[in-house]
Amino acid sequence: MFLTSEPIRLGVAGLGRAFVLMLRTFQNDPRVKLVAAAAPRAESRAAFEAEFGGRGYSCVEEMAEDPEVEAVYIATPHQMHAEHVAIFAAAGKHILVDKPLSVTMEDADMMVEAARSAGVHLIVGPSHSFDPSVLHARQIIESGEFGAVRMVQAFNYTDFLYRPRRPEELRTEEGGGVLFSQGVHQIDIVRLLCGGRAKSVTAMTGVWDPERPTEGAYSALLDFEAGSFASVTYSGYAHFDSDIWMDNVAELGGMKDPANYGEARRALQTLDSAAETKLKATRTYGAGTVPPIAQNNEHFGPILILSDRADLRLRPGGIDIFGDTERQHIEVPLNAAPRKTVIDALEAAVRKNIAPPQTAAWGRASLEVCHAILDSAETGEKIPLTRQCGVEFQEETL
Amino acid sequence: MFLTSEPIRLGVAGLGRAFVLMLRTFQNDPRVKLVAAAAPRAESRAAFEAEFGGRGYSCVEEMAEDPEVEAVYIATPHQMHAEHVAIFAAAGKHILVDKPLSVTMEDADMMVEAARSAGVHLIVGPSHSFDPSVLHARQIIESGEFGAVRMVQAFNYTDFLYRPRRPEELRTEEGGGVLFSQGVHQIDIVRLLCGGRAKSVTAMTGVWDPERPTEGAYSALLDFEAGSFASVTYSGYAHFDSDIWMDNVAELGGMKDPANYGEARRALQTLDSAAETKLKATRTYGAGTVPPIAQNNEHFGPILILSDRADLRLRPGGIDIFGDTERQHIEVPLNAAPRKTVIDALEAAVRKNIAPPQTAAWGRASLEVCHAILDSAETGEKIPLTRQCGVEFQEETL
Numbered sequence: 001m002f003l004t005s006e007p008i009r010l011g012v013a014g015l016g017r018a019f020v021l022m023l024r025t026f027q028n029d030p031r032v033k034l035v036a037a038a039a040p041r042a043e044s045r046a047a048f049e050a051e052f053g054g055r056g057y058s059c060v061e062e063m064a065e066d067p068e069v070e071a072v073y074i075a076t077p078h079q080m081h082a083e084h085v086a087i088f089a090a091a092g093k094h095i096l097v098d099k100p101l102s103v104t105m106e107d108a109d110m111m112v113e114a115a116r117s118a119g120v121h122l123i124v125g126p127s128h129s130f131d132p133s134v135l136h137a138r139q140i141i142e143s144g145e146f147g148a149v150r151m152v153q154a155f156n157y158t159d160f161l162y163r164p165r166r167p168e169e170l171r172t173e174e175g176g177g178v179l180f181s182q183g184v185h186q187i188d189i190v191r192l193l194c195g196g197r198a199k200s201v202t203a204m205t206g207v208w209d210p211e212r213p214t215e216g217a218y219s220a221l222l223d224f225e226a227g228s229f230a231s232v233t234y235s236g237y238a239h240f241d242s243d244i245w246m247d248n249v250a251e252l253g254g255m256k257d258p259a260n261y262g263e264a265r266r267a268l269q270t271l272d273s274a275a276e277t278k279l280k281a282t283r284t285y286g287a288g289t290v291p292p293i294a295q296n297n298e299h300f301g302p303i304l305i306l307s308d309r310a311d312l313r314l315r316p317g318g319i320d321i322f323g324d325t326e327r328q329h330i331e332v333p334l335n336a337a338p339r340k341t342v343i344d345a346l347e348a349a350v351r352k353n354i355a356p357p358q359t360a361a362w363g364r365a366s367l368e369v370c371h372a373i374l375d376s377a378e379t380g381e382k383i384p385l386t387r388q389c390g391v392e393f394q395e396e397t398l
Numbered sequence: 399m400f401l402t403s404e405p406i407r408l409g410v411a412g413l414g415r416a417f418v419l420m421l422r423t424f425q426n427d428p429r430v431k432l433v434a435a436a437a438p439r440a441e442s443r444a445a446f447e448a449e450f451g452g453r454g455y456s457c458v459e460e461m462a463e464d465p466e467v468e469a470v471y472i473a474t475p476h477q478m479h480a481e482h483v484a485i486f487a488a489a490g491k492h493i494l495v496d497k498p499l500s501v502t503m504e505d506a507d508m509m510v511e512a513a514r515s516a517g518v519h520l521i522v523g524p525s526h527s528f529d530p531s532v533l534h535a536r537q538i539i540e541s542g543e544f545g546a547v548r549m550v551q552a553f554n555y556t557d558f559l560y561r562p563r564r565p566e567e568l569r570t571e572e573g574g575g576v577l578f579s580q581g582v583h584q585i586d587i588v589r590l591l592c593g594g595r596a597k598s599v600t601a602m603t604g605v606w607d608p609e610r611p612t613e614g615a616y617s618a619l620l621d622f623e624a625g626s627f628a629s630v631t632y633s634g635y636a637h638f639d640s641d642i643w644m645d646n647v648a649e650l651g652g653m654k655d656p657a658n659y660g661e662a663r664r665a666l667q668t669l670d671s672a673a674e675t676k677l678k679a680t681r682t683y684g685a686g687t688v689p690p691i692a693q694n695n696e697h698f699g700p701i702l703i704l705s706d707r708a709d710l711r712l713r714p715g716g717i718d719i720f721g722d723t724e725r726q727h728i729e730v731p732l733n734a735a736p737r738k739t740v741i742d743a744l745e746a747a748v749r750k751n752i753a754p755p756q757t758a759a760w761g762r763a764s765l766e767v768c769h770a771i772l773d774s775a776e777t778g779e780k781i782p783l784t785r786q787c788g789v790e791f792q793e794e795t796l
Contacts, residue, residue, distance in 0.1 A: 150615070206704075217704065219627065231617040233551055233629050237709075261723075265722050310637055325660035
């Protein structure tokens with residue numbers, strides 16, 4: 001193990017939208033240094049080499065052999081995660097893999113085993129379970145100050161389904177739809193707040209737009225071993241926007257401009273599928289603009305945590321605590337670098353051998369809930385869960 | 399039948415809190431005239447006689463024989479509704495019975511049959527399904543302008559459990575807890591918006607305060623024959639208050655004062671059960687103050703209706719319509735008399751022989767959902783529903 005305060009030498013697999021959304025982190029957090037990137041597009045590699053001075057590779061296998069790379073951030077499309085994790089784990093690299101861990105449970109099993117047998121850390125992130133308010137809420141819960149968590153309600157109404165998509169992002173079996181991209185955030189958050197081990201899921205899903213025939217909405221009820229339950233709801237159909245109840249802060253921390261109402265749907269209305277794929281490509285690294293550093297913490301919609309002696313309401317800037325007789329607001333300030341908490345976890349794992357809760361087994365457990373939501377909606381049954389894991393900060397060491 | 403524009407000559411059974419909450423309606427709507435009241439407390443009867451000039455009766459049987467009474471408003475405790483409906487129906491009086499219709503399904507069956515065989519109208523109300531925004535939303539849905547309703551989300555966080563209670567109001571088997579008093583509102587609303595006929599319920603409930611050992615919270619998923627589904631959540635544990643997302647308007651239309659945070663719980667903290675019962679009695683008719691006429695429509699917490707081409711958000715003052723590319727606000731103005739819509743329904747039934755959706759069969763269907771929520775939480779099973787009825791405006795005539 002490296003036990004040093006040197007920056008973590010990171011390789012990036014995939015220079016698409018996910019990487020763009022991590023760019024401000026990599027540019028601003030001195031604890032990571034990007035030394036390599038693997039991407040099929042030459043333009044992306046050239047942009048990477050120009051910006052970071054690292055080495056560009058056209059395939060991940062080559063990057064896996066780069067001895068300077070200590071750890072990798074896998075930001076390739078969902079369905080490729082498993083193959084790429086196998087390659088990097090076998091090469092002894094620690095892994096930060098973007099959510100969802102994978103699309104299929106078989107892949108997830110393989111990835112858990114790949115990391116374990118190789119003796120590398122695998123962290124699933126970024127995900128909104130790393131949002132500062134969420135982590136702070138988890139600390140409050142662990143303090144026991146307000147007693148047991150009894151119920152969590154999370155909901156989020158967005159324009160997800162009408163953002164530019166590649167065709168496979170609208171095919172559920174390939175990881176498309178709101179469950180694998182969005183639901184997994186909500187599930188990660190709710191599991192973190194409720195102790196991790198869900199017992200069962202009952203859910204309904206909505207496939208309401210024949211032009212985009214994948215799940216665009218769901219509502220689910222979960223119960224947890226710790227005794228609490230959760231209600232989670234999501235719609236990506238771009239009408240009501242729940243960010244009005246999050247101080248008008250957008251998911252990524254920017255301020256929303258009411259004048260832009262309906263822009264996602266409007267932008268798509270004149271496009272065919274090929275033009276949409278092209279538009280999506282303009283959101284990749286090196287091809288378009290990079291979002292500015294947000295002035296607020298990221299969030300994933302309104303989240304309410306009911307415990308014995310207080311309810312917590314998560315907001316981008318902090319946590320409202322509604323106690324038995326008094327209320328207070330705890331500020332959760334903006335970090336110096338966006339998504340600093342993800343790098344906190346990566347650094348703790350790579351430099352101190354301390355894993356965060358969001359391990360491969362954790363990611364598999366959240367993925368299991370995604371599948372259970374789809375299964376419950378299809379069969380009308382309550383789906384028992386068998387692959388859950390708890391919130392074990394600092395427990396899983398190699 | 400009376401087919402006249404004369405005021406409906408109404409008798410009131412029960413002069414407790416429910417009557418107090420209807421008082422402003424009776425004082426201000428010229429279409430009803432209170433001619434009689436039955437109540438065990440002599441002080442309440444005296445207050446009634448002094449205010450309305452009607453006749454006070456110490457028991458409902460006597461009032462049932464009063465030939466001047468055309469219709470009755472039954473505002474007695476839940477568990478007495480069935481007996482009182484039987485008495486008034488047998489006497490040929492039309493009936494407005496406060497929600498819930500009854501506590502047990504057996505009573506509900508008996509009441510449906512009692513009204514049917516006597517040839518009288520039975521309306522379950524007031525309930526928040528009569529709220530102006532809810533009725534207006536139903537009209538929008540029926541117009542088809544925005545396509546099919548796909549999903550409804552309703553939630554409400556209140557201090558219900560800490561308002562002064564008589565002991566039986568904290569015993570579930572006697573109709574206590576949030577399901578029968580509060581849940582039934584939410585279910586009425588959601589059923590009205592989703593076409594009435596729910597197919598099944600999966601739910602979890604919370605009994606979190608050992609001092610008040612009845613259901614204080616629940617979350618449930620319902621699916622409907624019409625194809626939509628609903629997520630409903632309620633907490634009466636008095637921490638987070640969802641009225642902040644309803645323009646700070648309270649359930650009954652008054653404005654909330656943030657300085658009063660926690661007052662319900664604080665007021666109870668020094669009381670034993672006997673003192674609490676006494677405090678509750680100060681909220682009855684003739685014993686205390688009457689709430690002023692509210693300056694806003696009543697509501698039952700945030701309600702979102704997702705349909706194909708728009709989401710509707712119900713607010714006290716109207717409906718926000720979030721369409722595909724544009725949003726608009728439809729104002730739903732305050733009526734001249736509070737709860738005018740309940741009297742609209744009563745007048746249409748008594749004077750025009752046109753029943754509203756909220757008939758005895760409707761009330762039984764909502765009660766069935768309440769019981770299904772309790773049953774699902776207890777057994778962990780999805781509960782199929784068998785006693786549902788649709789939204790049949792103007793169809794059921796005698």
